[in-house]
Amino acid sequence: MPEQKTTDLEAQDEKLGFVHENLQGWIPALATDEETRVALEKAFDYRGDLTITLKDGTKIDGYIFDRRSDSSNLNECLVRVMPKDGPARLSIRYSDIAALAFTGKDTAAGKSFEAWVKKYNEKKARGEKNIGIDAEPLD
Numbered sequence: 001m002p003e004q005k006t007t008d009l010e011a012q013d014e015k016l017g018f019v020h021e022n023l024q025g026w027i028p029a030l031a032t033d034e035e036t037r038v039a040l041e042k043a044f045d046y047r048g049d050l051t052i053t054l055k056d057g058t059k060i061d062g063y064i065f066d067r068r069s070d071s072s073n074l075n076e077c078l079v080r081v082m083p084k085d086g087p088a089r090l091s092i093r094y095s096d097i098a099a100l101a102f103t104g105k106d107t108a109a110g111k112s113f114e115a116w117v118k119k120y121n122e123k124k125a126r127g128e129k130n131i132g133i134d135a136e137p138l139d
Helices: 002-015 033-045 113-125
Strands: 050-054 059-068 078-083 090-093 097-101
Touching: 033 059, 033 078, 033 097, 059 090
Parallel strands: none
Antiparallel strands: 050 059, 050 097, 059 078, 078 090
């Protein structure tokens, strides 16, 4: 029976828009417009840093915090990135991206509200007071 519960919760998460994929270390192919769109959509949902290689050879390590992907033309679609090495925010056209790598730790991997509640209930059952779930260090 517990296996069915997990399946139901996963289905519920998917309905809410949560997809639990381990993307850390993934280097997607960007050979077609569709592959580029799918990879950058996953990059937007990823809660870690990525390495973006531009067609001119420039590499940018950072976090994608926004994207504009509603045009059929990749030249009009863009991602917005917070680079690791500076305070500036960059806008990068999809059409300028040669490669993408999911290089940073996904800080949200394996995290869900269910996992938080489970930890909370375990602490409560042990009789702990002032219960809070502390964030993991980002390294």
